Amino acid sequence: MDKHTSKILVTSGLPYANGPIHLGHLVEYIQTDIWVRFQRLRGRDCIFVCGSDAHGTPIMLQAREEGISAEEMVVTYQQEHQRDLGRFMVEFDNFYTTHSEENRELVEEIYHRLTERNLIERRVIEQAYDEEAGMFLPDRFIRGTCPVCGAEDQYGDSCEVCGATYSPGEIRDPKSILSGAPPVLKESEHVFFRLGEFEAMLKNWTANGAVDTGVARKLDEWFDAGLRDWDISRDAPYFGFQIPDTEDKFFYVWLDAPVGYLASFKNLCDSRTDLNFEEYFEPGSQTELYHFIGKDIIYFHALFWPAVLEGAKYRLPTAIFAHGFLTVNGQKMSKSRGTFISAAAYLEHLDPEYLRYYYAVKLGSGIEDIDLNLDDFVARTNSDLVGKLVNIASRCAGFISKNFDGRLSDQLENPALQEEFVNAAVSIEACYEHRQYSKATREIMKLADRANQYIDERKPWVLARNEKTAAEVQNVCTQGLNLFRVLMIYLKPVLPELAKKTEEFLGIDALSWADLAEPVLGRSIQPYRPMMLRVDDKAVSALVEALQEPA
């Protein structure tokens, strides 16, 4: 398989359809989008799908509380998610939903295949039940006193005070958060997936490049403990897909959520003649499949999901890319602290490209958390993007417009310097490929410094004053603008809008990686207009203030 010609399918985690997109979500969508745009910029065939995660108890109950149907709520959030992500220039080929016919069919198909291969088993389990609400209770819906440290009002599965984990049967004085009634134990038949059958396959898969080493080490915990069967069913009432051959059993949301990747892609295939679902998902497919996810859902994607795919005779993901969480000013995002920033709230005050750049500057390939420090955000964006990058174009363009009728010269003043900039592509390309955007942007900004130094050395404003040297100004500024153009090719995955403005300014076609080879010479450019405005720290203050007002 030639790694550089095969087709790529990429997914981001599906946002849960019970709340708005916030800046934490955006770490992942921006990370993925940059990677996808980079692949496309290099000319690779790369499809990017996503959608809303629609099922489960929280959505069912929230819809009930709001007096609307779950279906209605899910559609509303799906549209909102799509809108907000689009405004951040996240360029999906399709944004769908897990509550779709495609997903139902795929989930049922997978279930049938698993059943045929004897990978499904039923057995009766005991579970907490709320007699007043008339439903089984997820662990999170039970609160009580921690059996370890005695802290009151703790979740049914873990204590936030002492960190202990336990089963809901162990908690003292348990109460349902739905009705307040003490839960009773009740038997119910559940459907299990025989995960243990896949231990050898999973160990092999994770050890051979599907996950990074840090993630692999974490997964060893599961392998060491031994893989247990996975409960893939939930009792009614539940918002999800009913399990065939049952009256009141539904597929657990975490079974159908990743299948949603396939469903979204299937939905896309059905609307296009150039895409073939089987080519991407049949066993031994020559295409590449990547899932970008948060570190919190590694288990589902690196254990359950590949096992389900293998069991149902689909191809395995090529790799799982996990990232860390977002903190704001060094702390967890929190509504009470006024640091819970929704995508929509951000957009009322600030340009999405600022955030895309800031995240790029912070993102590496690992699962460390990244911090959005608002003061640093303002300083970094203004310094890098306006002070250094755009400044290159800004300081060269005036001379070309005023002294040379907007025309670039036919040659570069310093071809060696141009070559130095173009040669950086090898390293920058590798950084993007390995999701080391922080390293990529560091290298690019170093080049931006170099470009400003060059202009400072050649001093076109001095050359322009002397009749003998006035002609050199055109060459120097043409050089400067070509250096800028190279930098904009490198940054196009991160800053698509700025790249577009650059294309308009230079009067050229859409930039791609291949355009590094030839400089733009001997043509007319547009008069320069500011391409990016400085971040006003008052806008940031206004955003923060707006968040602190009680909604």
Added chain:
RNA sequence: GGUGAUGUAGCUCAGUUGGUUAGAGCGGCGGACUCAUAACCCGCAGGUCGGUGGUUCAAAUCCACCCAUCACCA
């Protein structure tokens, strides 16, 4: 409680397989310039690398324990 990740200058981060006086950007201070969105250029000052102990001729880098933060525990 268990597992994994993280903890380096005021801020945000780099530091390859342990090896000369620990680096960058921003901020601060000083200088220069005036083409540029008070931008850019040159220079300076800032750190006992979370803590303790250990291995080594030599550790931010390896080992042990501890502390803090984040995540997960089907």
